[in-house]
Amino acid sequence: MRVNLPYSRQRRYLTGMDWMVAALDTMTNRNTGGHNTFQLVLELKGALDPVRFRSAVEAFTSRFPVLAGRPSRDWTLAPYWKIPPAGQPVNVPVEFCQVEEQDLFLRLEESANRTLPDCRTHLAFRVFQVGLDRQFVAAQFDHHLFDATGAELFLALFHAWARGEACEERIRQISLKEPAHLRDWMQKFEAGKQLMRMLTRLSGVPLKCLPRPIPLRGRKTRFRILSFTEEQARAIQGRADREAGFLMFMPYALAASLQALGPAFARRGTLGTEFLVSVSVDLRTRETLAAKVFFNHMSFLFFQIPERLIADRARLMETLRLQMYEQIKSGFPKALDDSSMLMRIMPLAPLSRLMLKPLRGEFASLGFTCVGKSGYPGNRFMEAELVNLIHMPLVPVPPGVGFFINQFDSRMNAVLSYLDGMLTSEDVQRLDDDVRRVL
């Protein structure tokens, strides 16, 4: 007879990828004092009623005690997310303020860099009112509990719930079940061997990395947001089809990002001859999309590009396509996912140092994410029109610089995220011009 122990409802085991994300948080916090969080900005036409919004946030988030949880370990040393019992308060700060148009961007940057108030707060909303009928809702998410797609799915569900749509079934579909993964060790070790082979190959490669400013401590992340209209996005997609191939938007966008960033690396006199780009990829399927709102469901691809290829667009895209193909063919994203389970036994502080050993203190030249289809359908948020949805992620340090591309409602956004001091204003402006030209 199977006995369901009551404590298991308060326990969601962390996967290897959850633990790696936590290690990146520890790494970043040690270096700059910052954390591994990201912000989604919803640009609204119209205004949310503060009282109604606060009340809706409080009522909706109280349905998810997981939002008030924190990491812990059980007697097997497997880490898990400790979920408080239902009925305990869930703290989600909500702030409203009026800002002038010229101050908006700085306020959004400040918001993205804010530290969440305590270890049990993993979500916050800051609403910036500009003029009478425009608002920007900055939703800050803790990467321990959300990845990019999960955050969009959560906001979409909140919107549906707030509007009174029937979404109890959707809420019930959200799964917090995750086994401890304390079996199939041979499969995990085989996956670990595959990962080690790649790291061994990369360890001899002279990486190009932007020099990090001194001191690192206290430095904030800066952003440059490039938004493209529906017409511009359609033109970009057309060029991607013709130059990179059908459904090859990710390699196309990565090639463009490298061509734009390459000169900045060259101007800073970086040593090394190869770029290494870590690209996060979502592992959800259509079947699991509704269930996997919380925690991290992604893996990584790593692209190694000789500096001399940056100027040759056609060869650059061909190289990226082939590397993507070979890594997926070899099952690398799944191998990384499996092998990372082995790292969960390590405490975060030593793990965050160990992760940098293979590449001699580096993690990659830059990070890159391309979110294709948005997890947020439609163009409404509560009672307002949703004009745009932009991601503003804090890139872990190292590498401290990254590109994030997302699509929303036929539009596209490309966001450069970089540690203050790693790029000059001139670098950023040139990058802005170059991305618009090459994308």
Place this chain on the structure above:
Amino acid sequence: MDSFNLIRYYSQSVEGKRVMEFKSVEDVETRLTREVALILSLEQEAIRTDVPLPSLGLDSMGFVELLVVIEKVFALRLIETGLTRNDFETIHALAARIHKVLPE
């Protein structure tokens, strides 16, 4: 069976068996439909062969997974060819493209 285990399974495909199995475009189409359903974790009946692949839910990652499976099943390395929209947009178009280059 998830798509990554499928790739390991298909590494044991034999060319002779492949030729016999795919006599017509419809045979290729049926097989591709099955593979796309596995990649997307959908029922095979839910996959339409005349609908653009992105509309089925395939993105860059999923498309490359499909190309990998095509290499394993049909021994065709399409990633090195021109990936034009006309040839790849739907399962039906892709099946016709594959069948055209399969040995007699």
